[in-house]
Amino acid sequence: MQKVLIVNSHIPWGGLGQFTLSLAKGLRDYGYTVMGLVTHSDEDNYENFRSINHTTTYFGHIPKLLRYLAIWWYIFRHRPDIIIINYNAVIHFLLPFIPKCIVIDIIHNDVDDFYRISGINEKHIDAWVAPTPGIKEGFIRYSPFERAESDTRVISHGISESLHAHFSDSSAFVITFVGAVYEHKGADILPDIFEKVTLALPHARLQIIGEGKLSHSLKENFHAKGLADKVQFLGVIPHEQVREMLASSDVLLFPTRVEAFGLVIAEAMMEGAIPIVTLLPGITDATVTDGESGYLIPKDDIATFANKCILLGNNPILKKTLSTQAIDRAKTVLSLSTMSHRYDTLIKELL
8 A cells, every 4th residue: 555645834724724634535545545744733624634644743843953854754764655745845855865755746826935845856856736727837937947847737626525405595695705814815805895785685695704814804894884784704614614604605705816726616616606706817717617607707806796796696597507507517627536536647657
C-alpha cells in the first residue's frame, strides 16, 4: 500500500482546509495509506484531519530551526512514496535533502506569494496541480522555468455529494453569503446589493456565514439601511451545517474579488443553491456555466448582482431549472469521486 504524505501549515476552516480533508478522504478511499504533517497550527480543522488519516503528526510546538530537522527526520524515517504539498514553504526548503519520492505541489491562490512558494526548489517537484485554468496561467506567467507549463495539471477541487434534499421556502427568498467577511470576498458591497434586492423582493432574507474584520461595520450598515431584521449573521459554523444552510437557500451571493477555485461555489451548486458570483476569468467560469448553472457577474457590479437575484426571485420556474442544472453539473464535474480519480491517475502516471 503506497504511502501519501499530505503537508499543510494548518487545516483552516475555509476552502483550503475543506479541500485538504476531501483529498485525504479521497486518497484513503482509493487504498493509499494517508499520513498528515502539519507544521504550524493544530487549531481549526486539525482534529478532523487527524480522524481521516492513518497517522498525523504536528510540529508547530517545536522551535523553528529544530522543526526543520524534526520534519526531515520524520520523512527520512517514514519514507513516503508521494508527498503532496499545500502551500508550505518549510517542506519546499527541505526538498533537496529528503529521500527520493514523488512530489506534487498544489497551487491554492492567484497571489504572487503562492506562486513563489510553489516554485521553491522546483527541480525536486514532479508536478504542480492548479484547481482552475486561471491559476495555471498565473503560475506560468509568474515562473521563470519552462516546466511550469508542461508539468502543471488542472484538477478541479471536488466535494462530497449532498446529504440534504434541496428545500426552497415559498414565503421567503433566501440569499446566503459564505466566506471570510473581508473586502477581498466582496463582503463590503453586500449591503448595497441587498438593499436593491429588497426594494423588489420585500420577502428576501440574507444569511451571512463567516466572520471577519467587516462584521461589525456591516451590521451597522444594514441597521442604517433599515434592513437589520432581514439579515442574520451566523458567524463560523460547522461545515455540515453550512451545507445544510445552503440546501435551504435559493441563492449563493458571492461578490468575491480574489479566488483560486471557490470551493463554496461548488458546495452551493451541489446543494441546489444557485451561485451568483463574480466573473473571474479562468477561475469562476471554470465552475459556473453562466445562465445555466448560475450567473457570472462583472466585478463589483452591484446593480447586476441585485438584478440576477431579483430575476430568480420573480421567476420560480427559472429558479428551479437553474437549481437542478447546478446540482447536475456539481455531481458530474465537481464531485469528490471525480477529483480522487484524477489524483489517483496523476500519481500512477508519475510513479
